Amino acid sequence: VDEADPDIVTAAKEVPDLRRIKDTQTWLPRYFHQHLYMPLLYGLLAAKTRIQEFLVIFLYKKNGTVRMTRLSTVHWFLFFGGKIFYYTYRILVPLLAGMPVWQLLSLVFVCDV
Numbered sequence: 005v006d007e008a009d010p011d012i013v014t015a016a017k018e019v020p021d022l023r024r025i026k027d028t029q030t031w032l033p034r035y036f037h038q039h040l041y042m043p044l045l046y047g048l049l050a051a052k053t054r055i056q057e058f059l060v061i062f063l064y065k066k067n068g069t070v071r072m073t074r075l076s077t078v079h080w081f082l083f084f085g086g087k088i089f090y091y092t093y094r095i096l097v098p099l100l101a102g103m104p105v106w107q108l109l110s111l112v113f114v115c116d117v
Contacts, residue, residue: 009068047117057083
């Protein structure tokens, strides 16, 4: 259903998406090669999601057309606790174990893509 899912933009009034997933979307020439470029872009989805979470909660206060309600104390704790845990085991632990920064950043990039 158009405009029901804030993560999928198919309505003609919006800025055209990078991919065409419905036959009701206006066809653009760039969609002809989407089978080549979309798998590469999906590799960047994890990094985009991590950035977008902060923007949606702190800056935009909505995700597409869905307005965000205020987070409860429990949800704040879960959100930041999860972020702290993720960045601790993903970045801090390898650095404390002696991994060079260039190698850590390379591996984080490879894992995300």
